[in-house]
Amino acid sequence: xxxxxxxxxxxxxxxxxxxxxxxxxxxxxxxxxxxxxxxxxxxxxxxxxxxxxxxxxxxxxxxxxxxxxxxxxxxxxxxxxxxxxxxxxxxxxxxxxxxxxxxxxxxxxxxxxx
Amino acid sequence: xxxxxxxxxxxxxxxxxxxxxxxxxxxxxxxxxxxxxxxxxxxxxxxxxxxxxxxxxxxxxxxxxxxxxxxxxxxxxxxxxxxxxxxxxxxxxxxxxxxxxxxxxxxxxxxxxxx
Numbered sequence: 001x002x003x004x005x006x007x008x009x010x011x012x013x014x015x016x017x018x019x020x021x022x023x024x025x026x027x028x029x030x031x032x033x034x035x036x037x038x039x040x041x042x043x044x045x046x047x048x049x050x051x052x053x054x055x056x057x058x059x060x061x062x063x064x065x066x067x068x069x070x071x072x073x074x075x076x077x078x079x080x081x082x083x084x085x086x087x088x089x090x091x092x093x094x095x096x097x098x099x100x101x102x103x104x105x106x107x108x109x110x111x112x113x114x
Numbered sequence: 115x116x117x118x119x120x121x122x123x124x125x126x127x128x129x130x131x132x133x134x135x136x137x138x139x140x141x142x143x144x145x146x147x148x149x150x151x152x153x154x155x156x157x158x159x160x161x162x163x164x165x166x167x168x169x170x171x172x173x174x175x176x177x178x179x180x181x182x183x184x185x186x187x188x189x190x191x192x193x194x195x196x197x198x199x200x201x202x203x204x205x206x207x208x209x210x211x212x213x214x215x216x217x218x219x220x221x222x223x224x225x226x227x228x229x
Contacts, residue, residue: 032215043220
C-alpha cells in the first residue's frame with residue numbers, strides 16, 4: 001500500500017520569498033505523484049504531476065517539484081510567493097497498477113504575508 | 115463548458131435521515147470517485163467506479179452507498195448508519211486509461227452538516 005506524509009500542516013512565508021512544501025511518499029513500486037491546490041470551499045486543482053518522464057516537473061502558476069527516489073520525496077517549490085498562492089496544498093500518490101484512486105497527504109496550508 | 119458539477123453546494127440533514135449527493139460529469143470519463151474531506155485529514159476515498167454498473171469500496175465506505183447507472187452520473191447516499199457525516203464531500207473523475215497517470219478532475223464539493 002502507498003502513503004504520503006506532508007511535513008508541516010501550516011507554512012507561512014513573506015510575499016516574494018521562496019515557497020517550499022514538503023512531501024514524502026511510501027510505495028512498493030515506482031509511483032505517480034501529484035500536487036493539488038485547494039482554495040477555500042472549492043474543489044482541488046492539479047498543479048503538476050510526476051509520471052517518470054522527468055524528475056523535475058514544472059506546473060502551473062510558477063510551481064515545480066523534483067522527484068528524488070533516494071529520499072522518497074516530491075517537494076513543491078516556487079521561487080517567489082504571491083499573495084494569490086495562499087491556499088491549501090495536497091500531495092497525492094498512486095501506482096501504475098492496482099487501484100486508480102489517489103492516496104492523499106493531510107495537506108499544508110500556505111499563508112503569504114504582505 | 116466541460117467539467118464536474120456537484121449539487122447541492124450546502125446540505126443540512128437531521129440525524130437519522132438519508133441524503134443523496136449528486137455528481138455529474140460531461141468529460142466522457144470512465145472513472146469516478148467520491149472523497150470525504152475533514153480538517154487536518156486530507157481526502158479519504160469513500161467509493162470509486164471504473165466503469166458503468168460497477169463500483170468498489172474505498173477506505174471509509176461504511177455508512178455510504180453509491181450507484182453508477184450512467185457514465186456521467188455517480189450519486190452518493192449518506193445513510194443514517196454513517197456515525198459522523200458532517201464533512202466536505204468531493205467528487206472526481208478521470209479518463210482511466212490503462213497504466214497512465216490520468217489526471218483526476220474535481221467538482222466544487224458539497225458541504226454536509228448534520229443538525
